[in-house]
Amino acid sequence: MTRRLLQALVLFVAASVFALVSAYWYYSVGRLDAQDALIPITSKILVIFLVVLLLRYLLVAFVAVLKHVQHASEPMAPSEYLPISIIFPAYNEGPVVESAILSAMRQNYPNFEVIVVDDGSTDDTYEKATRIAANFGPNQLRVITKPNGGKASALNTGIAQARGELILCTDADSRLDENALMRAAAHFYDPYVGAVAGNVKVANRLNHLTRLQALEYLEGLNLIRSAQGYFNRVTVIPGPLGLFRKEALLEVGAYEMDTFAEDCDLSLRLLLSGWDVKYESDAIVWTEAPESLSALVLQRYRWGRGVLQAIIKNRRFLFGGCPTAGTWLMFWFFVLDGIALPAMNVISIACFLFAAAGGSMSVLIPLWWAQLTLLDVMIAMLCIAAEGEQLSLILTAVSYRLFFIPFVDVLRCLTWFDELYDVKMKWMRLERFGRI
Amino acid sequence: MEIELYSLLSTVIVFVFLFTVIFAIYCYIAFRVRQRASLRHSSINSPAPTALALEEPKFFKPLYPKQLK
Numbered sequence: 001m002t003r004r005l006l007q008a009l010v011l012f013v014a015a016s017v018f019a020l021v022s023a024y025w026y027y028s029v030g031r032l033d034a035q036d037a038l039i040p041i042t043s044k045i046l047v048i049f050l051v052v053l054l055l056r057y058l059l060v061a062f063v064a065v066l067k068h069v070q071h072a073s074e075p076m077a078p079s080e081y082l083p084i085s086i087i088f089p090a091y092n093e094g095p096v097v098e099s100a101i102l103s104a105m106r107q108n109y110p111n112f113e114v115i116v117v118d119d120g121s122t123d124d125t126y127e128k129a130t131r132i133a134a135n136f137g138p139n140q141l142r143v144i145t146k147p148n149g150g151k152a153s154a155l156n157t158g159i160a161q162a163r164g165e166l167i168l169c170t171d172a173d174s175r176l177d178e179n180a181l182m183r184a185a186a187h188f189y190d191p192y193v194g195a196v197a198g199n200v201k202v203a204n205r206l207n208h209l210t211r212l213q214a215l216e217y218l219e220g221l222n223l224i225r226s227a228q229g230y231f232n233r234v235t236v237i238p239g240p241l242g243l244f245r246k247e248a249l250l251e252v253g254a255y256e257m258d259t260f261a262e263d264c265d266l267s268l269r270l271l272l273s274g275w276d277v278k279y280e281s282d283a284i285v286w287t288e289a290p291e292s293l294s295a296l297v298l299q300r301y302r303w304g305r306g307v308l309q310a311i312i313k314n315r316r317f318l319f320g321g322c323p324t325a326g327t328w329l330m331f332w333f334f335v336l337d338g339i340a341l342p343a344m345n346v347i348s349i350a351c352f353l354f355a356a357a358g359g360s361m362s363v364l365i366p367l368w369w370a371q372l373t374l375l376d377v378m379i380a381m382l383c384i385a386a387e388g389e390q391l392s393l394i395l396t397a398v399s400y401r402l403f404f405i406p407f408v409d410v411l412r413c414l415t416w417f418d419e420l421y422d423v424k425m426k427w428m429r430l431e432r433f434g435r436i
Numbered sequence: 437m438e439i440e441l442y443s444l445l446s447t448v449i450v451f452v453f454l455f456t457v458i459f460a461i462y463c464y465i466a467f468r469v470r471q472r473a474s475l476r477h478s479s480i481n482s483p484a485p486t487a488l489a490l491e492e493p494k495f496f497k498p499l500y501p502k503q504l505k
Contacts (some may be wrong), residue, residue: 297463349453356450366445402452410460423468424475 042351049344050368056341057375060227061382067230068386071281075186082188084112084181084243085162086170089154091119093172094128096288100172101132105141109181114141116172117158120148125172151239152255152262159246159254167244169263170285174240175203177284184243184283194248194275195267196283197225197234198241199387203286208396209296212404213289215393218383219376222281224337229279233330236307237267237277241285248275259313260425261306268314271330274323281387300408304415305425307338312419339416342409349406373401 086104090097097116104114116133118126129143146157155169166185170176184196199222202214221238228234237244242263252269259265271277290296311334318335322328352365376397384391418425 293463294466297467301464301467349457352450352453353457356446356454365449366442369445369449402449403456406453406456407460407463410457411464414461414464418468425471 042355046348046351046368049348050371052344053341053372054375056337057379060224061379063227063230064223065382067226067279068281070230075189076282077182078185079189081109081111082166082185083164084109084166084168084185085158085164086112086114086168086176086181087155087158087162088114088116088170088172089119089151089158090116090121090125090129090172091148091151091154092121092123092125094121094123094125096173097125097128098132099175100170101129101141103175103178104170105136106178107176107181108178109185112168112181113139113163115158115161116141116143117154118143118145119151119154120146150257152257155255155262159249162246165246167246167249169239169242169244171240171287173288174200175286176241177286180241180283180285181243184241184280187278187280188243188245190276192276193232193245193278194270194273195234195237195242195244195277197229197237197267197277197279198243198283198285199225199279199281200238200240201284201286202289204288204291205390207291208399209293210289210291211393211396212400213296214390215380215396215400216404216408217289218387218389218393219379222387223379223383225279226281228330228333231326231330232276232278233271233326234277234279235267235271235330235334236261236264237270238285239263240287241283242267243283244270245275248273259306259309260302261310264307265310265313268310268331268334271327272314272317272322274327297411300411301415301425304412305419308416308419311335311338342412345405345409346413349410369401373398376401 086107088097088100088104093100101114101116116129118129126143126145133141133143142161144157144161146154158169159167166188168181168184180198184198187193187196200217202210202217205211205214221236225234225236225238239262248270249266252266252273255262255266256269267277290299314331317328317331320328322331348368352368355365377394380394380397383389384393
């Protein structure tokens with residue numbers, strides 16, 4: 001009851017702040033002709049982009065709230081405990097592999113096995129995994145080793161060996177919450193559900209950069225997944241926690257190795273084959289986020305190119321052939337959200353810089369930033385209340401809009417050029433610190 | 437007074453944006469340089485692709501089956 005009241009209060013305060021700021025902003029825009037020194041067309045572009053961004057944010061937040069309300073009536077545990085295989089692909093994950101395996105072994109679920117696939121590691125990953133396996137029987141934990149072939153290849157090897165009807169694909173740098181399996185498996189009473197996406201949270205909130213990513217996971221990635229989950233159309237099942245029906249995985253050919261975002265590609269193929277993909281916010285997994293800017297650039301470069309590759313690969317479904325109109329709409333939303341939104345942010349910054357270079361400092365600039373920052377704060381409050389997260393994350397919303405979003409979006413736009421010009425890319429792995 | 441405040445805020449925000457854009461481009465170029473060096477290195481030492489292909493499990497994959505519902 002207290003939590004419900006808190007959520008209602010947050011919604012009320014957030015809506016009030018938004019209404020007040022919007023009223024003031026529209027009042028200011030009404031004076032643009034007289035006071036604003038920006039070139040008129042630049043002003044118009046900025047106003048259009050701002051309205052689109054605001055509408056998109058509000059729509060996503062509204063549907064996510066609907067999903068949150070719907071979630072209360074969903075089953076907390078499965079009616080039948082289907083056997084589950086948890087697959088850990090591991091390549092040089094020595095510092096983190098032990099805690100990841102042990103977190104899986106502690107699952108509050110009666111019928112599961114764990115398969116660790118060592119993808120030709122050159123460190124002590126295999127030795128550490130086999131040492132833990134000695135404490136469990138082969139029915140509970142198996143360790144497989146193979147020559148290095150990439151994450152998708154390791155996952156496919158694990159899937160081929162899996163005995164479970166459901167398959168949980170995770171990362172060796174992630175720690176599963178003990179109820180993750182129970183909560184995610186509860187959705188498979190529905191025969192149309194092909195997969196369930198979990199809730200990824202940042203474990204290593206040690207510096208400002210990782211706290212920014214914690215906020216991004218909360219109000220960027222998970223909020224969208226939550227909204228998409230309302231329609232059973234999640235477009236990206238996160239690598240650290242995706243529970244799949246084996247039948248669905250085999251039907252679409254499991255993981256393919258032609259993109260750098262194999263999880264995004266697989267999710268799209270499942271959706272476009274007619275399977276439902278749900279989101280479970282209580283299936284929590286903790287992951288290690290990049291702690292330095294160079295590691296963040298590496299991760300985002302891979303994500304940027306990988307998502308574009310997955311879209312290009314499935315582009316024919318943009319113009320027909322989708323199983324349902326809902327899937328078609330969600331695919332278009334995914335494309336616009338992944339391409340148009342970052343492009344709009346970058347064009348907006350270019351407009352500001354263009355205006356500043358011309359010697360004019362518009363009233364629109366601080367209003368633009370204040371409006372979006374307030375919106376970030378509002379949505380952060382909403383997500384924090386819904387997920388019982390740290391209140392201090394709200395403070396990071398200021399630099400989130402000023403630095404993090406422009407940085408990530410500029411980077412993403414640059415990766416598109418590399419993809420379009422087919423620049424060679426190698427899968428470079430992130431350094432692990434064993435924070436989980 | 438109000439306009440001066442706006443101008444000051446605008447100046448700060450524009451400079452932060454400018455710094456961020458330049459910094460993002462710098463990080464991107466630095467990443468590309470590291471990638472290129474890494475690719476040069478891996479072309480000498482990487483295992484033969486055919487050796488890897490033998491290990492890949494093959495799944496039957498129909499071409500986007502018909503709608504399930």
